[in-house]
Amino acid sequence: MKRQLCGKSLFLVLLSLLMVAVLAGVSSAxxxxxxxxxxxxxxxxxxxxxxxxxxxxxxxxxxxxxxxxxxxxxxxxxxxxxxxxxxxxxxxxxxxxxxxxxxxxxxxxxxxxxxxxxxxxxxxxxxxxxxxxxxxxxxxxxxxxxxxxxxxxxxxxxxxxxxTDKTESLEFVEFMEWLNETRETGLKTVGLIYENTEFGKHAAEEGRMAAEAKGFKVVADVPFNPGATNLNSEVQTLKAANPDAVFGACLGGDYTLWVRTMKQMSWLPKVALNYCTGYQDPIIAGQLGDDANYFMGGTGYAPEFAxxxxxxxxxxxxxxxxxxxxxxxxxxxxxxxxxxxxxxxxxxxxxxxxxxxxxxxxxxxxxxxxxxxxxxxAFAPGGQNIRAMSMLTQLQGGQYKRIYPADLADTEAVVPMVPWEKR
Incomplete structure (x- = not known):
């Protein structure tokens, strides 16, 4: 009798487990x-x-x-x-x-x-x-x-x-031409600083091609390894070449280090234009404080665009x-x-x-x-959004001010950048 009860109990347990499994399968389905x-x-x-x-x-x-x-x-x-x-x-x-x-x-x-x-x-x-x-x-x-x-x-x-970096490079050069025509800024030379990655190398290549196609001379080409502990030699190379404009492709903490190293060496170009980089990061801009001001870059959204x-x-x-x-x-x-x-x-x-x-x-x-x-x-063959847009902004007083195209601008660009010692 005990064996029969045990067998019946085991059957009921197995049946219960089976029902749970079935119900779980139904729920999943x-x-x-x-x-x-x-x-x-x-x-x-x-x-x-x-x-x-x-x-x-x-x-x-x-x-x-x-x-x-x-x-x-x-x-x-x-x-x-x-x-x-x-x-x-x-x-x-x-x-x-x-x-x-x-x-x-x-x-x-x-x-x-x-x-x-x-x-x-x-x-x-x-x-x-x-x-x-x-x-x-x-x-x-x-x-x-x-x-x-x-x-x-x-x-x-x-x-x-x-x-893409190509789109932004063309916009950078167009902006430089516009500054020369409307402000007589005399921008003639370009320096490139970029992380040695897929992003950085491609940005630098596009920047070089865009600049040279419009007659600007590239006088410095400075790669660095991302996550660098110092950028002294890279910034010294830029300073020695003294380009009128710098195109930067530096993400995260590398951007912060680049900016602070330029301050340590008391050097700035007339214009610093940045790709999809630390420039666009509001946290980094806040950490840099006044040091972040007067840098520029392509921007797809900022709170100031509300x-x-x-x-x-x-x-x-x-x-x-x-x-x-x-x-x-x-x-x-x-x-x-x-x-x-x-x-x-x-x-x-x-x-x-x-x-x-x-x-x-x-x-x-x-x-x-x-x-x-x-x-x-909307997408073109290859998957690029052909309706993608950005505009150039400049950090002024810690805010992303719209500076180009002219019809969307809300602020005049500060060019040349305010030197470190006058801030």
Missing amino acids: DEKVIKIGTLFPLTGPVALAGQRCRAAVETAAEVINNAHPELQVPLAAQEGILDGYKIVLIHADHQGKPDVAKSEAERLFDQEKVWAIIGSYNSSATKPASFVAELKKQIFMCGCSSSGALTERNFKYFFRMAP GLMPAVAAVEEIYKGKTDPSVPFDSDSIQEAVALFVLAQAIEKAGALDPTKVAETLYANEWESPLSMGGKV
Whole structure:
């Protein structure tokens, strides 16, 4: 009798376990989620920038997943996409290392089973990670990595939101010509300082070509290893060449070190123009204080642009709840939010979770993007957003003042830069 009771008890236990497993399977089958990987430098030299990019994607996911009728952005009024699918983010850290970016992209696709990846801030990390996506025919949405080479590979599943180093280089040179014509600034020579990475080398190459095409002479070409402990010899090289303008491609702490080293050596060019760099980072600008003033650069968004981009403010409040509340969107982080908003619109319009169909849909349409300066996103073959816009700003009194193009400017550029000893 005891054996029979034990056998019956064991049967009931097994039956219960089986029912739990069946119910769990039903729940999983009914669960409507789209797993999206994020791949940013969450540790390492530019960790703060990477963390803000992650927070921006989290902000976009929250808006897409939940009804926010008060927001003037696509999909905000509804809950989810494709009749109820919610986006679930799986975060990964590439540490600013290309080899780690590649292996993490493989892990996200193969083990985490993500449907697409958004990333990766550093162009040197985006390059191998997006190659993994292309081989797997999975979508890779790139917010702010600026190397023009990324959209010159004829990839079918790669899409970038931000302007490229080529676009910014042409804008730098156009600005210099305009200054010479309208202000008689006498700008003739250019120096290049850049990190020795995919981003830096490509920015310097584009800067050289743009400058020389318009008759400016490049008198200094100064690479450095990112994460350097000092830039004394590099700045001394610039100072010795004494270019009228410097094009800088220095991220994070490298930018801070470059600025402070110039101050130590009591040297400045007439104009310092920066690519997608530490210049655009409001935290770095705050840390540098008055030393940050009078530097210039391409800028896709700053709080001072609120009048040009009125839809941003309400979304930015959600963003601040996911990161340091004192830090607003910046040019880089906001592009990562745009990447997810555009991807979600394309999935909704395609009506299916077929990566090839969604990629074709991304190419075939122009997308509403109130968080972009141009208000629209559209992709050329290779995945570059041909509606990407930025303008030149100059830090004055700790604020990003619009200085070019002239029709969008709110402030006159201070040229030459105010010398260190007169600040």
